Amino acid sequence: MSISEVFGGIPVDRSTLRALPNKAIGVATVGMTMRFGAFTALDTVSITVRAGTFHALLGENGAGKSTLVKCMMGFYTPTSGQMMVEDREVEIADPRAAHELGLGMVYQHFTLVPSLTAAENLVISRARVSPVIDWTREKSGLLTFMATMPFSVPLDVPVARLAAGEKQKLELLKQLYLGRRFLILDEPTSVLTPSEADELLGMVRGLTQAGELTCLMITHKFREVTRFADEVSVLRRGQHVGGGRVGDLTTNEMAAMMIGEKELAQSADRVSGTGADILSVAGVRAMDRSGLKPIAIDALTVRSGEIVGVAGVSGNGQMELMEILTGQRPTPAGEIRVKDRPFRASRRQCRDNNVRYLPEEPLRNACAPKMSVAENIAFRTFDTIEGSGRERFWLDGSETRRRGAELVAAFKVKTAALDAPIASLSGGNVQRAVLARELSGDVDLLVAANPCFGLDFSAVAEIRARIMAARNAGAAVLLISEDLDEILELSDRILVMSEGCIAFETPIASADIAEIGRHMAGHA
Amino acid sequence: MTDIGLWGVPLAILGGAIRVSTPFIFVSIGEALTERSGRINLGLEGTLVFGAMSGYAVAFHSDSAWLGVLAAAFFGLLFGLFHGFVCKLPKVNDIAIGIALMLLGTGLAFFFGKPYVQPVAPDLPSIPFGFWSDIPQVEAALRINVLFILGIVLAVAMAFMFRATRIGLIVRVVGDSADAARAMGINIDLVRLLSTGVGGALAGVAGAYLSLYYPGSWNEGISSGQGLMAVALVIFARWNPVNCFWAALLFGGAGALGPALQSVGVTQGYYLFYAAPYVLTLGLLIATSSTRRAMSSAPGELSITK
Numbered sequence: 001m002s003i004s005e006v007f008g009g010i011p012v013d014r015s016t017l018r019a020l021p022n023k024a025i026g027v028a029t030v031g032m033t034m035r036f037g038a039f040t041a042l043d044t045v046s047i048t049v050r051a052g053t054f055h056a057l058l059g060e061n062g063a064g065k066s067t068l069v070k071c072m073m074g075f076y077t078p079t080s081g082q083m084m085v086e087d088r089e090v091e092i093a094d095p096r097a098a099h100e101l102g103l104g105m106v107y108q109h110f111t112l113v114p115s116l117t118a119a120e121n122l123v124i125s126r127a128r129v130s131p132v133i134d135w136t137r138e139k140s141g142l143l144t145f146m147a148t149m150p151f152s153v154p155l156d157v158p159v160a161r162l163a164a165g166e167k168q169k170l171e172l173l174k175q176l177y178l179g180r181r182f183l184i185l186d187e188p189t190s191v192l193t194p195s196e197a198d199e200l201l202g203m204v205r206g207l208t209q210a211g212e213l214t215c216l217m218i219t220h221k222f223r224e225v226t227r228f229a230d231e232v233s234v235l236r237r238g239q240h241v242g243g244g245r246v247g248d249l250t251t252n253e254m255a256a257m258m259i260g261e262k263e264l265a266q267s268a269d270r271v272s273g274t275g276a277d278i279l280s281v282a283g284v285r286a287m288d289r290s291g292l293k294p295i296a297i298d299a300l301t302v303r304s305g306e307i308v309g310v311a312g313v314s315g316n317g318q319m320e321l322m323e324i325l326t327g328q329r330p331t332p333a334g335e336i337r338v339k340d341r342p343f344r345a346s347r348r349q350c351r352d353n354n355v356r357y358l359p360e361e362p363l364r365n366a367c368a369p370k371m372s373v374a375e376n377i378a379f380r381t382f383d384t385i386e387g388s389g390r391e392r393f394w395l396d397g398s399e400t401r402r403r404g405a406e407l408v409a410a411f412k413v414k415t416a417a418l419d420a421p422i423a424s425l426s427g428g429n430v431q432r433a434v435l436a437r438e439l440s441g442d443v444d445l446l447v448a449a450n451p452c453f454g455l456d457f458s459a460v461a462e463i464r465a466r467i468m469a470a471r472n473a474g475a476a477v478l479l480i481s482e483d484l485d486e487i488l489e490l491s492d493r494i495l496v497m498s499e500g501c502i503a504f505e506t507p508i509a510s511a512d513i514a515e516i517g518r519h520m521a522g523h524a
Numbered sequence: 525m526t527d528i529g530l531w532g533v534p535l536a537i538l539g540g541a542i543r544v545s546t547p548f549i550f551v552s553i554g555e556a557l558t559e560r561s562g563r564i565n566l567g568l569e570g571t572l573v574f575g576a577m578s579g580y581a582v583a584f585h586s587d588s589a590w591l592g593v594l595a596a597a598f599f600g601l602l603f604g605l606f607h608g609f610v611c612k613l614p615k616v617n618d619i620a621i622g623i624a625l626m627l628l629g630t631g632l633a634f635f636f637g638k639p640y641v642q643p644v645a646p647d648l649p650s651i652p653f654g655f656w657s658d659i660p661q662v663e664a665a666l667r668i669n670v671l672f673i674l675g676i677v678l679a680v681a682m683a684f685m686f687r688a689t690r691i692g693l694i695v696r697v698v699g700d701s702a703d704a705a706r707a708m709g710i711n712i713d714l715v716r717l718l719s720t721g722v723g724g725a726l727a728g729v730a731g732a733y734l735s736l737y738y739p740g741s742w743n744e745g746i747s748s749g750q751g752l753m754a755v756a757l758v759i760f761a762r763w764n765p766v767n768c769f770w771a772a773l774l775f776g777g778a779g780a781l782g783p784a785l786q787s788v789g790v791t792q793g794y795y796l797f798y799a800a801p802y803v804l805t806l807g808l809l810i811a812t813s814s815t816r817r818a819m820s821s822a823p824g825e826l827s828i829t830k
């Protein structure tokens with residue numbers, strides 16, 4: 001056995017090792033079923049993705065989309081069911097086996113290695129790496145490859161220091177670099193700006209039309225489906241409920257398949273009347289995540305009863321602004337005041353001032369992944385007695401569960417059990433659980449970053465309605481979002497962040513999308 | 525003895541640093557490998573003591589110090605593999621197993637080592653790099669054991685391995701993100717098993733150095749916690765093998781401070797200087813830590829930093 005076989009886990013019999021396919025391949029699942037304990041996440045799902053097509057997979061949060069594709073990739077072993085590749089039954093025991101067949105996937109949660117640089121991540125993910133890596137040669141090879149791609153990422157920075165958008169681009173670049181012929185994308189564009197998304201999907205579509213690649217994309221955005229996909233399959237509560245050619249279906253028909261008989265939440269109307277300043281930031285200075293670029297917020301106020309939207313291309317300091325406001329990033333200069341008192345984001349100050357946060361990547365930034373759903377939901381309240389607000393010493397487990405159950409029901413969090421670790425929830429449901437925690441009770445200041453990241457359209461409508469309701473109830477809302485449509489829909493006032501500064505401000509009434517776009521791009 | 529006055533102190537410290545640091549180098553480089561793969565092996569103290577005993581015993585019977593070193597490495601490998609194997613069972617905590625193995629290793633070594641306290645086994649050879657000088661202190665300080673040189677080579681080789689070899693990158697992937705490793709189809713348990721095994725083997729060699737060179741005999745007090753200190757040393761060295769080497773040297777130097785001062789006649793308070801390595805560890809860990817940055821070089825899968 002050679003080293004690669006030992007480390008790869010499955011000894012490969014050289015005689016059966018075929019070369020990777022050199023054109024698009026067709027893939028199908030037959031009767032795929034997956035149970036987690038007593039919970040059936042997938043129920044005899046059969047879908048066919050023909051070679052050279054761009055296939056969209058739709059479904060609500062928790063419908064089982066990620067589970068299905070993970071079964072296809074050998075990441076989970078399905079309870080029953082069969083995979084077909086190019087009309088032949090295949091056994092996919094683990095992701096390695098899937099890769100040997102030319103299948104690749106970009107997972108919903110990032111799977112890049114944080115401490116490795118982009119270059120190291122790309123090279124090590126290749127199936128065949130020479131035992132000793134000649135970095136000069138690899139680097140020049142990578143640069144040549146990058147030159148043919150529509151976008152690039154810095155090669156020599158550890159991935160942990162990249163912004164979400166850059167990580168996603170790198171994930172995609174990696175798959176293309178590995179020469180995959182069947183590519184699964186799990187919500188690939190949620191971290192990209194609309195123009196980046198179009199560029200990226202346009203390129204993938206080009207590859208499918210040329211017969212080079214087959215793509216199965218999970219998405220919540222109908223715009224992307226109608227614009228780029230050839231065919232669509234819809235899952236609802238683990239079952240395949242329909243699909244067909246995109247040209248033959250309307251958006252409404254697809255939406256109806258997804259949610260069945262259910263009504264969409266309507267955003268409440270804006271009740272006018274902004275009040276006193278709640279949040280004011282003056283002259284704050286900090287360093288960005290790489291420790292190299294300065295962040296400078298000279299003046300930012302949010303008044304009660306208004307939503308201030310912060311637009312910007314990812315990686316322009318929005319993450320850092322969020323961290324400054326949550327007290328996670330030291331600020332050598334400047335002052336943050338809430339209700340006209342200095343604010344350092346301590347737990348007590350947050351509680352006294354009713355300050356709430358919805359950070360991005362909530363599983364990482366706002367949850368204890370291995371603790372249960374009920375416990376995670378109780379993070380704001382577990383140490384106070386309900387009603388009186390006095391601190392408690394002994395925890396009350398049944399109280400935690402009762403409140404957890406209430407909020408899970410109110411926010412429609414789909415979970416196998418209240419005691420399930422929150423990390424086992426689908427991406428969208430983690431988001432809902434955190435929202436349930438942060439939006440319950442009185443809210444005077446809400447700071448949210450990409451609150452609808454990865455949510456299906458009914459959930460998006462619901463979350464936006466809740467944010468609007470909080471505003472109408474008098475909360476000051478700072479909405480940091482990379483989704484310009486979201487900002488335009490919700491905000492009373494729009495700021496644009498670029499290069500770590502607030503570059504532009506406009507009230508919604510006189511907002512001009514082209515002008516905002518120019519400031520986002522950094523040349524006004 | 526030529527009287528070279530106060531120059532004797534730095535010389536004695538240098539010589540002492542080289543002598544005392546060698547076991548630290550081996551244990552910490554081995555532990556760096558284990559921790560880079562995402563496991564922590566606290567049992568290395570036991571492995572080291574058992575290595576010292578088995579190395580001494582085999583050297584005594586075979587009359588070859590090098591066979592002793594090989595035997596110590598072999599038993600260290602077994603201890604490491606055992607740790608790696610037990611930890612891959614579900615719900616097993618690597619720190620708890622490490623502590624259990626530490627006690628087991630020392631216990632076994634004392635049990636089997638009883639008959640070897642008296643006999644004299646051959647020493648490991650050393651190279652007289654001080655041949656050009658006729659000052660005996662210089663000659664003594666520069667009499668360098670082959671294992672020390674091997675340690676330098678090993679540190680550089682392992683740093684190169686982490687940077688520019690496939691195996692090195694795979695170990696780092698496994699240690700930093702088990703999810704990513706699984707997505708790549710890497711057999712995580714196997715990588716960790718082998719990394720822990722090699723770490724154990726190196727700790728065994730460190731033990732053999734103790735009993736076969738410096739101090740150079742087998743007894744129950746042979747180790748003064750080198751196996752445990754090496755773990756702290758790895759953290760201080762930020763999981764970088766070359767840093768491990770420098771840190772080990774620094775530790776060795778601090779350890780040699782007490783004896784060196786004693787040798788020039790400082791009799792008051794030199795006991796305090798025996799505590800120098802420990803004070804140094806604490807001081808350095810505090811000085812190099814930061815509240816602003818996470819320990820960015822820490823392997824993401826390590827149970828103590830996770």
Ligand SMILES: Nc1ncnc2c1ncn2[C@@H]1O[C@H](COP(=O)(O)OP(=O)(O)OP(=O)(O)O)[C@@H](O)[C@H]1O
Nearest residue numbers: 036041061062063064065066067424425426427428
């Ligand atoms: N490892 C697991 N253990 C237990 N339950 C799980 C596990 N993985 C997923 N589930 C459950 O299976 C269901 C489907 O999850 P899945 O991640 O496939 O949803 P999804 O369609 O991808 O949703 P989203 O759009 O929110 O990403 C969810 O209810 C989830 O809680």
Ligand SMILES: [Mg+2]
Nearest residue numbers: 066108426427
């Ligand atoms: Mg999903």
